[in-house]
Amino acid sequence: MIDILLATFNGASYIRSQIFSIISQDYTDWRLIIHDDGSTDKTVDLIKELASYDQRIRLIEDNVTHLGPGANFMHLLNFSDAPYCCFCDQDDVWFDNKLTIMHRAFSTLDHSRPQVLFSGAYLWDSSSNCLPRKNFQKKVFQFEDILFHNGGMQGAASMFNAKMRDTINKKYEYVAMHDQILSLAGILYKGIHFIDTPLFLYRQHANNVTAHIPQNKSDKIKVSLANRSIPVVVKKYYDGIIAFYHLFRDEMTESQRRIFELYICYPNYNSIKRFFSILTHGFSCHDSRIQLIIKLLIRPYFQ
Structure with a gap:
């Protein structure tokens, strides 16, 4: 089982295509756990509609809102108990082999230790006619290379094991972003890994939480x-x-x-x-x- 943790907020323009891309995964043993941060558009209605068609989709309704994106993702860790987890952004589109390839890559790792794996992606501006461009995670293995990053490795590109989930699921004085915590923990426990295969479309648009990525x-x-x-x-x-x-x-x-x-x-x-x-x-x-x-x-x- 893989728990896919999806934090949403006013994502009605994109959420349907993202969830359909998850339903279309050729690896089928997954559960999509969603927590909304107080959307004022039709995001929650769309989630409930899709959940009525697929019992693997679970919307958490606990009246906890206005957390911000990072804390919303961290909140989702409390509802996961699967051997593997993925963070999932509301506005991307996953390729149908994303879970299969990442799960296979995890098979060689030591699951008694916290482990996280990051994939590549294609940068995609859905408002233009430009072809998507490859974006690979920088392979970072020490703190000197990430503290000035102003963030972490891309959370939407991650898969991590239960040991990592339990390790980072703590009460923090402050949460900037979930992927910053995940990246720092991966480096700390020498459990950070990378595969260069692009496995999803990372949508670039005016409302991205994180800045657009330069290409060269x-x-x-x-x-x-x-x-x-x-x-x-x-x-x-x-x-x-x-x-x-x-x-x-x-x-x-x-x-x-x-x-x-x-x-x-x-x-x-x-x-x-x-x-x-x-x-x-x-x-x-x-x-x-x-x-x-x-x-x-x-x-x-x-x-």
């Missing part, structure tokens, strides 16, 4: 220049990292704790000390030290 080095530079007012460190993700650190620091090595403590202290440093300390300790952003350096040079540091 040229795009990344253009985006960095265009977004000069966006800080290097966004406060909500900074607060999310602090919350993770407070819960898991006893599980970290001394060197890992040192990396977190440096990152947490950097807003208090002057710009010169901070710049050279970041370079000295090998931090990067999206697997690129150059990209991080550019951001440090042209953007405000913290906001």
Whole structure:
């Protein structure tokens, strides 16, 4: 059994195609668990309509709303008890072999430890006639490469085991995004894995919770220049990292704790000390030290 955890909010324009893509999976032993965050459109009505046709679809109605996307996904962990879990965005479209390929890849892993697997995707602008473009997760295995990420690996691309679900299902001081927590835990427990196969369409539209993804080095530079007012460190993700650190620091090595403590202290440093300390300790952003350096040079540091 695989539990698919779908957090929804005002997704009526997209939710039907996403759920149909799940119903069409060639791996059939799944349960779709949905929690809505207080939608004011027809999202819940559409979910109930589809649930009436497929008993594997379960809508949680517990009157808990206005959590925000990250906390809504984390809330869903409380309703899962399957050996495997997937986070699922309301506006994507899954290929019919997504669960089969990810489940097969999991068969070689040690399930006594927390494990998470991330796939690739195709970026898809459904409002244009452009063909989807491949987007692969950056293979990140250490904290130095993710703390400046302002987020985590793409949650919609993940599958994780029950041990990981139980490990991250805690009471946090603050939740920025669910995939930030999942990515940090994968690195902490040396249980983060990647497959390059694109397994779904990651829809790009004006209401995406996370920013659109640049496709190449040229795009990344253009985006960095265009977004000069966006800080290097966004406060909500900074607060999310602090919350993770407070819960898991006893599980970290001394060197890992040192990396977190440096990152947490950097807003208090002057710009010169901070710049050279970041370079000295090998931090990067999206697997690129150059990209991080550019951001440090042209953007405000913290906001």
